[in-house]
Amino acid sequence: MKQPANSVIISTYNAIDWLEKTLVGFTMQTYRDFEIIIADDGSKSETKDFIDAFKLKTDIAIIHVWHKDNGFQKSEILNKALLACTSDYVIMTDGDCIPRKDFVEQHVKYKETGYFLSGGYHMLPLSTSKAISNKDIEQENCFDVKWLLERGMPKSFKNNKIDSGALQEKFLNFITPTKPTWNGHNASGWKKDILAVNGFDERMQYGGQDRELGERLVNLGIKGKQIRYSAICLHLDHPRGYKNQESISKNRAIRDATKSDKSIFTPYGIVKK
Numbered sequence: 407m408k409q410p411a412n413s414v415i416i417s418t419y420n421a422i423d424w425l426e427k428t429l430v431g432f433t434m435q436t437y438r439d440f441e442i443i444i445a446d447d448g449s450k451s452e453t454k455d456f457i458d459a460f461k462l463k464t465d466i467a468i469i470h471v472w473h474k475d476n477g478f479q480k481s482e483i484l485n486k487a488l489l490a491c492t493s494d495y496v497i498m499t500d501g502d503c504i505p506r507k508d509f510v511e512q513h514v515k516y517k518e519t520g521y522f523l524s525g526g527y528h529m530l531p532l533s534t535s536k537a538i539s540n541k542d543i544e545q546e547n548c549f550d551v552k553w554l555l556e557r558g559m560p561k562s563f564k565n566n567k568i569d570s571g572a573l574q575e576k577f578l579n580f581i582t583p584t585k586p587t588w589n590g591h592n593a594s595g596w597k598k599d600i601l602a603v604n605g606f607d608e609r610m611q612y613g614g615q616d617r618e619l620g621e622r623l624v625n626l627g628i629k630g631k632q633i634r635y636s637a638i639c640l641h642l643d644h645p646r647g648y649k650n651q652e653s654i655s656k657n658r659a660i661r662d663a664t665k666s667d668k669s670i671f672t673p674y675g676i677v678k679k
Contacts, residue, residue, distance in 0.1 A: 410467065412440040412514060413491035413597075417480055417590070418501030419447045422456050424535075424642050425501040430543045431639075433464050437511035440497070441467040445487035448475025478653070480590075481606035481615045485676045488597065488605055497594040498616075503527055503639040504538070506549050506568075512637040513594045522599070522623055525592030526584070526634030527641040528567045533558040535642035548640060567635055578635040586630030588620025592639055599628050604675030613654035618661045625670045 414432065418425045425444075432442060444457060449472070457470045471487045473479070488496065497513045499505065516523055530538075537557040538548045547553045551565050559565070566578060588595075593616070603622040606615055620630065663669065673679040 410439055410441040410493045412495045412497060412510065413443055413493045414440050414497045414499065414510065415443045415445055415484065415487045415491070416499055416501050417445045417447065417484060417487075418449060418453065420449045420453065421501055421644065422453055424644065425453070426456070426460070427504050427538060427540065427543060427642065428499070428501050429460055429464075429468075430540045431504040431506075431509070433466065434507045434544060434546075435505070435510045436508050437514055438466070439514075440510055441469065441492060443469045443471060443487045443490050444501070445480075445483045446470060446472040447478070447480050447483045448473060478611045479608070480612070481608045481610050484590075485605040485608065488600060489676065491597060494597055495594065496597050496600060498590055498592075499639060500591045500641075502642045502644060503591050504543060504548060504642065506638040507546065509637050509639060512633060516631060516633050516636065517594060517596075518631070519596070520627070521629050521631045522586075522588060522595035522620065523593060523633050523637070524586035524589060524620075524630045525594075525637040525639070526567065526589065527591045527639050528564060529641045530554070530643060531558055531560070532643040535644075538640075538642075549638070567638055568640075575635040579632045582632060582634060584632070584634065586632040588616050588623065588630070590616035591641060592634075592637055593620070595623065595628070599623060599626065601676065602626060603670055604672050604677055607660060607672040607674045609674045610657045610660060611653040612650070613657045614661055615657060618657070618664055621661060621664050622670055622672065625664070625668045
């Protein structure tokens with residue numbers, strides 16, 4: 407089998423309904439030269455059964471990387487998924503984000519040596535998230551602003567993300583005040599660069615562990631490139647029981663140290679020192 411040119415890492419945890427919508431989105435991609443690595447932070451056996459069945463429905467290679475449930479250990483499973491990637495370029499997203507059909511194409515279009523790409527997401531309310539069927543993804547209804555508004559999505563300037571044309575997306579990427587950061591739901595970079603900073607800091611649970619990776623990449627000399635209006639994904643709403651202030655505060659302290667010390671390599675990443 408030919409080695410893929412790109413790897414897409416999708417994180418998940420006991421959320422088959424949302425993961426299925428995400429995977430259906432990736433089967434509709436205009437650019438096909440990629441593999442999928444599912445970074446599973448300890449889901450029950452039903453998730454494995456679903457993934458095994460889904461593999462039979464697509465020609466895209468899918469690798470399921472799993473470890474035992476030990477609380478929120480997304481950083482650890484992402485590091486394991488990184489090592490499972492067989493390509494040189496890595497795109498990261500989450501199993502609650504439906505990619506537009508050109509999602510991978512946009513990441514491939516803008517990838518460049520010395521840079522990582524910083525995409526965004528469009529958050530949908532729970533009622534709209536539930537209204538999206540697999541057929542709606544296949545027919546691209548869920549990327550039609552009018553269709554989404556009719557199903558409960560509020561009106562907002564941010565809706566421009568969903569269906570910006572080529573000229574509009576370039577202009578919006580240029581004028582946005584949001585700085586390019588590594589966002590776990592929509593970011594990409596060269597595997598060698600991510601390995602050079604030793605991947606994710608496994609001390610970090612929920613709250614900014616993706617940003618901290620990007621901050622070490624910047625310390626390494628890798629620049630961020632903004633594509634938040636080019637590579638589009640819809641973020642499906644759901645409860646976040648793993649979110650707590652203690653984790654957020656601890657991670658904030660680690661990020662502050664990374665910035666002040668200009669740290670490049672974490673001793674708590676893929677290679678333990």
